[in-house]
Structure formats: C-alpha cells, structure tokens
Amino acid sequence: MANNLLKGKRGIIFGALNDMSIAWQVALKAHEEGAEFVLTNAPIAMRMGAINELAEKTNSLVIPADATSLEDLENLFSKAMEHLGGKIDFVLHSIGMSPNVRKGKHYTDIDYKFYNQTLDISAGSLHKTLATAHKMDALNEWGSVVALTYIAAQRIFPDYNDMADAKSLLESITRSFGYHYGIKKKVRVNTISQSPTVTTAGQGIKGFDEFINFSDQMSPLGNASAEACADYCVAMFSDLTRYVTMQNLFHDGGFSNTGVTQPVIEKFGNIE
Numbered sequence: 001m002a003n004n005l006l007k008g009k010r011g012i013i014f015g016a017l018n019d020m021s022i023a024w025q026v027a028l029k030a031h032e033e034g035a036e037f038v039l040t041n042a043p044i045a046m047r048m049g050a051i052n053e054l055a056e057k058t059n060s061l062v063i064p065a066d067a068t069s070l071e072d073l074e075n076l077f078s079k080a081m082e083h084l085g086g087k088i089d090f091v092l093h094s095i096g097m098s099p100n101v102r103k104g105k106h107y108t109d110i111d112y113k114f115y116n117q118t119l120d121i122s123a124g125s126l127h128k129t130l131a132t133a134h135k136m137d138a139l140n141e142w143g144s145v146v147a148l149t150y151i152a153a154q155r156i157f158p159d160y161n162d163m164a165d166a167k168s169l170l171e172s173i174t175r176s177f178g179y180h181y182g183i184k185k186k187v188r189v190n191t192i193s194q195s196p197t198v199t200t201a202g203q204g205i206k207g208f209d210e211f212i213n214f215s216d217q218m219s220p221l222g223n224a225s226a227e228a229c230a231d232y233c234v235a236m237f238s239d240l241t242r243y244v245t246m247q248n249l250f251h252d253g254g255f256s257n258t259g260v261t262q263p264v265i266e267k268f269g270n271i272e
C-alpha cells in the first residue's frame with residue numbers, strides 16, 4: 001500500500017541490473033511512494049541487464065555511469081539535477097563486485113590488482129559519489145544516502161572473500177562522510193546490512209544456496225527479502241527517519257543478534 005512517503009522527492013538509484021537486484025525493488029517502491037528519480041548503472045551493465053524495462057515502468061531516465069569514475073559521477077549528478085529540475089533528496093548505492101570472487105581466488109591468495117578493484121568498485125565508489133555530490137552541492141538539506149552492506153564486515157563468513165574488507169571500508173566511509181556531510185548540509189548517510197538475498201551478485205558467492213538456508217534458520221524472522229529491503233530503504237529516504245545518520249542498520253530478521261536457534265541445534269542431534 002502506497003502512502004506517498006516520497007512525494008516531491010528526487011533521487012538517484014544505482015545498481016538495478018535485473019529484476020532480482022535489490023535496487024530494482026527499491027526503484028519500484030520509490031515510484032509507488034511518489035518519488036521521481038534517475039536510474040544509473042555501469043555502461044557495461046546496460047548491455048547485460050534490463051534497466052530500460054525498469055525505466056519504462058517507473059517513468060525514469062537512465063544515465064550510465066561507472067561509479068569509480070569521477071567524471072562519470074559529475075556528469076550523472078549534473079544531468080540528474082537538470083532532468084529532475086532541482087537538487088537530489090535521496091541516493092541508493094547498491095553496488096558490489098569482486099573480481100577475486102568471480103575468478104575463484106582464495107582469500108589467502110588474492111590477486112592485488114583485483115583487490116584494488118574490489119575496494120574501488122564496492123566501497124571507494126561511495127566515497128566518490130558523496131565527494132562529487134558534496135563538491136557540486138547536489139544534495140538537499142536532510143537528504144538521505146543509503147548504501148547496502150553485509151554482516152561479513154563484522155564477522156568472518158569465509159566464502160565472502162575480499163568483499164568483507166570492502167564492506168568494512170564501506171561502513172567506515174558511511175560514518176566518516178556522514179559526519180562531515182551532516183555538519184555541513186544536514187545530509188544523512190547510512191548503510192543497511194541486508195540478509196543474504198538471491199541476486200546476480202549474491203549467487204557469485206561460493207556455497208550460496210546452502211548458506212542462504214543456514215541464514216534463514218538462524219534468523220528468528222527468517223531472511224529478509226529484496227522487497228522488504230526496499231521498504232526499509234524507502235523509510236530511510238523519507239522524512240520519518242530524519243535523525244538517523246552514520247549508522248549500520250541491520251535488516252536481517254534478527255540474524256545479527258542470534259547465537260543459535262532450535263532448528264539449527266536440532267541438526268546436530270545425531271553427531272557421535
């Protein structure tokens with residue numbers, strides 16, 4: 001049910017590749033809630049994905065941008081403001097990629113050129129996005145920036161590989177930039193730490209299917225879906241959460257505070 005929570009707000013949504021993408025769901029919900037926004041993704045993803053279909057559904061413009069390129073980001077913010085008719089109120093950073101994961105490199109034997117790419121694409125891109133917006137004064141006061149993260153930033157999940165390092169950095173950038181942007185412009189910056197979710201990026205992780213079941217059974221409410229994550233993002237973009245900033249917000253059905261659950265204990269009943 002739509003409540004016009006984002007009526008009159010202008011946004012930029014990064015990272016909708018296909019209808020499994022979390023960003024795709026966020027775009028649908030933001031549209032339902034009355035927002036106007038621009039969709040963006042890396043130029044290469046335009047060819048692989050279905051972003052034009054989403055643009056049609058949400059009546060939005062697509063502006064390609066590699067989120068590691070300052071030039072692309074500057075072009076994105078200036079075209080988005082021109083198209084939407086003013087400064088931006090919300091930004092979703094929904095970007096993650098590790099060449100080490102893709103190429104099956106073990107964490108103890110990563111390729112360092114790939115490692116730099118992982119950190120640049122998955123975390124540095126948030127700093128570059130915020131720095132570009134800050135320099136261009138492209139965000140309205142009380143604007144809200146949300147980046148998506150995972151609990152591997154705090155705890156070891158071995159197959160998450162170097163993405164864990166990238167997520168730790170992403171969360172640190174959120175705190176640091178959140179401080180400076182808050183002081184200067186009352187812009188808030190947060191991460192949402194989402195349950196494992198079946199998407200193109202998620203499926204790249206080794207043993208993902210087993211892991212998603214484990215996580216589901218370790219969460220009192222079960223895994224949170226991409227649609228539910230989109231609801232939380234909309235809440236964070238709305239005026240109802242204006243004093244939330246510099247936080248890592250768990251959206252995981254309770255997984256992060258659970259030591260063990262009965263269904264998981266029962267799996268170990270017959271071990272001699």
Ligand SMILES: NC(=O)c1ccc[n+]([C@@H]2O[C@H](COP(=O)([O-])OP(=O)(O)OC[C@H]3O[C@@H](n4cnc5c(N)ncnc54)[C@H](O)[C@@H]3O)[C@@H](O)[C@H]2O)c1
Nearest residue numbers: 015017021022042045067095096148196197199200201202
């Ligand atoms: N799927 C999960 O289990 C899960 C759990 C927690 C957090 N997350 C995070 O959610 C976010 C979205 O991932 P998703 O699961 O929806 O997968 P996805 O593969 O649909 O989205 C990842 C997006 O990053 C984009 N991207 C990659 N390189 C880019 C670049 N250089 N410039 C701009 N965009 C680029 C891709 O094109 C893609 O659209 C990621 O940050 C991911 O780490 C995912």
